[in-house]
Amino acid sequence: MTTVAPTLEAPRAGRWTAFGVVSIALLVATQAFAFVSSPPDENMGQLEKILYVHVPAAWVMFVCFAIVLVYSLLFLWKGREEDDLVAAAAAEAGAVFNGLTLILGMIWGKPAWGVWWVWDARLTSTLVLFLVFVGYLALRAFVEDPQRRGQWSAAVGILGALNVPIVWMSVTWWRTLHQMPSSMQSMAKIYWLGMFANFGAMLLVMAYFIRRRYEAAAVARAAEHAAQAAALGGLD
Amino acid sequence: MAFHDDLRRVRAIAWKDLTTERRSKAGFNSVVALGVTILVLFGFALGPDAQALRDAAAGALWLAVLFAGVLAFNRSYQVELESGALDQLLQYPGPRWVIYVGKLIANSLFVGLMLVIVVAVGIALFQVRIPSAWPALIAVFALGAVGLVVLGTFYAAMASRSRAREVLLPLLLFPMLVPVLLAAISASKALLGGDLMHEAGAWVKLLAAYDLIFMVATLWAFEYVIEV
Amino acid sequence: MVIEQSELAIQAQGVARRFGARWVLRGVTLAVEPGEIVGLLGANGSGKTTLLRIFGTLLKPSAGAARIYGHDVVRETDAVRAELAFLAHTPGHYDDLTARENLRFAAEMLGQPAGTNLDAALERVGLGHVINERVRGFSAGMQRRLGLARLLLRHARVLFLDEPYANLDAAGIALMNQVISEAGQAGGAALIVLHELAPAAGMLDRTITIENGRVSATGPAPVPRVRIVPPARAAAQAGGRR
Numbered sequence: 001m002t003t004v005a006p007t008l009e010a011p012r013a014g015r016w017t018a019f020g021v022v023s024i025a026l027l028v029a030t031q032a033f034a035f036v037s038s039p040p041d042e043n044m045g046q047l048e049k050i051l052y053v054h055v056p057a058a059w060v061m062f063v064c065f066a067i068v069l070v071y072s073l074l075f076l077w078k079g080r081e082e083d084d085l086v087a088a089a090a091a092e093a094g095a096v097f098n099g100l101t102l103i104l105g106m107i108w109g110k111p112a113w114g115v116w117w118v119w120d121a122r123l124t125s126t127l128v129l130f131l132v133f134v135g136y137l138a139l140r141a142f143v144e145d146p147q148r149r150g151q152w153s154a155a156v157g158i159l160g161a162l163n164v165p166i167v168w169m170s171v172t173w174w175r176t177l178h179q180m181p182s183s184m185q186s187m188a189k190i191y192w193l194g195m196f197a198n199f200g201a202m203l204l205v206m207a208y209f210i211r212r213r214y215e216a217a218a219v220a221r222a223a224e225h226a227a228q229a230a231a232l233g234g235l236d
Numbered sequence: 237m238a239f240h241d242d243l244r245r246v247r248a249i250a251w252k253d254l255t256t257e258r259r260s261k262a263g264f265n266s267v268v269a270l271g272v273t274i275l276v277l278f279g280f281a282l283g284p285d286a287q288a289l290r291d292a293a294a295g296a297l298w299l300a301v302l303f304a305g306v307l308a309f310n311r312s313y314q315v316e317l318e319s320g321a322l323d324q325l326l327q328y329p330g331p332r333w334v335i336y337v338g339k340l341i342a343n344s345l346f347v348g349l350m351l352v353i354v355v356a357v358g359i360a361l362f363q364v365r366i367p368s369a370w371p372a373l374i375a376v377f378a379l380g381a382v383g384l385v386v387l388g389t390f391y392a393a394m395a396s397r398s399r400a401r402e403v404l405l406p407l408l409l410f411p412m413l414v415p416v417l418l419a420a421i422s423a424s425k426a427l428l429g430g431d432l433m434h435e436a437g438a439w440v441k442l443l444a445a446y447d448l449i450f451m452v453a454t455l456w457a458f459e460y461v462i463e464v
Numbered sequence: 465m466v467i468e469q470s471e472l473a474i475q476a477q478g479v480a481r482r483f484g485a486r487w488v489l490r491g492v493t494l495a496v497e498p499g500e501i502v503g504l505l506g507a508n509g510s511g512k513t514t515l516l517r518i519f520g521t522l523l524k525p526s527a528g529a530a531r532i533y534g535h536d537v538v539r540e541t542d543a544v545r546a547e548l549a550f551l552a553h554t555p556g557h558y559d560d561l562t563a564r565e566n567l568r569f570a571a572e573m574l575g576q577p578a579g580t581n582l583d584a585a586l587e588r589v590g591l592g593h594v595i596n597e598r599v600r601g602f603s604a605g606m607q608r609r610l611g612l613a614r615l616l617l618r619h620a621r622v623l624f625l626d627e628p629y630a631n632l633d634a635a636g637i638a639l640m641n642q643v644i645s646e647a648g649q650a651g652g653a654a655l656i657v658l659h660e661l662a663p664a665a666g667m668l669d670r671t672i673t674i675e676n677g678r679v680s681a682t683g684p685a686p687v688p689r690v691r692i693v694p695p696a697r698a699a700a701q702a703g704g705r706r
Binding site for chain 1: 387390391394398399400404407408410411412414415418419422438439442445446449450453454457460461464
């Protein structure tokens with residue numbers, strides 16, 4: 001294990017603002033495309049439009065947690081502080097998309113099943129995942145020392161990511177052993193196109209979110225490092 | 237030779253934890269008392285109807301074990317933190333996993349014994365009929381307890397040394413234990429009902445896989461959480 | 465410093481450490497040679513204990529490097545731990561184990577053979593009459609003596625003692641000084657955090673003062689060290705041990 005290196009430069013934001021504007025504009029465009037291109041669903045009518053946010057958000061959430069896993073492993077392996085900050089930023093973005101998935105799932109559920117919540121396999125495992133990453137973020141909030149916070153949250157992030165398939169499997173079994181799972185009907189090609197286009201746009205938004213959260217964290221850390229240089233005055 | 241030394245260290249830590257617990261029985265007794273109290277509260281919540289109690293028995297038993305067990309894990313590190321013993325412990329040569337495995341053994345015995353008592357009381361309180369497949373039921377309880385102890389011992393290494401340890405441990409631990417709880421409750425329930433659907437086997441496999449995966453992962457990661 | 469880096473017993477280069485936003489150490493550079501016994505002075509909160517904990521592999525420096533006999537305290541923890549003995553401010557015993565059980569636990573963790581004579585160490589620190597009593601009933605001074613017995617068990621080349629005289633009676637102070645000077649004569653080095661110099665009179669080669677996280681002064685001890693064995697022979701012994 002290596003010590004947090006005292007060399008971390010504050011990132012420059014410049015190009016990322018343009019990136020953010022473009023990706024959000026793209027998301028608006030893909031949403032509009034999906035709205036126009038997809039005919040209303042037989043049963044759900046125009047409500048199926050929710051799925052163009054709900055489903056891509058769920059996919060993006062998985063991407064976020066995969067990033068948490070990879071960067072947590074990288075941090076434990078190399079000990080670079082930047083990796084810890086990226087993992088934290090991805091966890092925050094993941095929690096946002098996770099929350100979005102849950103809320104839209106509930107809004108979908110109200111007309112579809114007549115209640116705000118059913119213990120559907122997908123919805124339930126998404127909720128469990130949300131709680132796992134709430135724990136991850138709570139741990140980060142409760143630990144001040146950067147090295148300790150980095151190592152602890154990396155361990156929690158890796159174990160949490162490892163648990164994703166197991167949680168999904170157990171919840172699915174739990175449901176299917178009693179009744180048929182509620183799943184989306186097989187969808188026409190045109191629905192899938194809208195779905196994937198939105199997924200692509202949302203990925204860019206995710207990258208923008210992570211970058212911005214990373215920048216905020218890195219600026220804060222760089223300020224601490226500057227304070228360190230001042231405190232150590234003339235060292236090296 | 238070096239490995240033999242490590243095994244001696246594991247034994248020393250497990251012995252030390254268990255001896256400490258044995259000599260201050262108050263800790264174990266109150267954890268068991270809490271487990272039983274939770275069972276009684278579940279009895280009140282679920283009503284006096286015998287059939288309703290029997291149906292809910294598996295879930296109530298496992299939640300009682302979970303809530304009582306969670307207290308054991310922070311205790312296990314409390315003894316290290318009380319008078320700075322952890323500082324000494326970390327300064328001994330040798331790998332860090334010996335600390336984890338030693339505590340794992342001690343906590344397994346602690347939680348295992350607590351589980352036996354709580355389950356025995358629960359069987360009486362909830363008027364459970366012991367099924368003919370009781371050996372399978374014991375296997376389910378053992379596998380479920382191992383999953384609980386593995387993750388509990390691991391997460392307590394962090395939570396016990398953080399601010400807000402009382403809330404942080406359950407917050408981290410409970411969502412992680414969802415597969416254990418679902419599998420253990422479902423399998424126990426199926427077995428208590430005679431396992432007519434032959435579903436307990438799948439759950440037992442899931443429990444075993446969960447235990448194995450997280451035992452390996454926590455053994456690897458323990459060094460990073462204890463030594464910082 | 466003419467001496468080779470790896471031959472320094474204790475070395476710190478620009479060691480800094482922060483807790484939250486507070487910098488407790490702001491770049492400490494010091495060196496202690498084998499056979500040297502050095503007092504570490506400074507007001508409360510000046511960073512003495514933090515520095516000792518960094519040498520003891522219990523804390524990682526936020527910046528800078530620390531070495532024990534050339535071994536880096538962050539990267540070569542096992543080698544460092546094999547060299548040092550640490551008497552912390554807190555006793556670090558298990559209250560519900562007896563004195564002998566505590567010591568046996570330490571011996572097993574150190575990988576020492578099962579037959580190690582623990583009672584002799586307990587006799588030496590004056591705990592022979594309470595070998596089988598639980599530590600919970602021990603006074604602070606007795607706990608410190610038990611800590612000393614555990615320290616003796618390690619046969620370490622480097623001693624880090626954090627206010628070793630606290631809670632000790634006159635006999636205890638004499639015992640502590642005996643242990644320190646034996647270690648010094650065997651070529652070991654010691655860094656001792658002190659609040660007052662009186663109990664360590666005649667023990668120290670020199671003192672280092674830390675103020676506000678930096679070394680502010682270093683100089684010879686006010687009362688020069690009394691060596692029972694000439695330095696030349698001590699050095700030869702140190703060579704023989706390696």
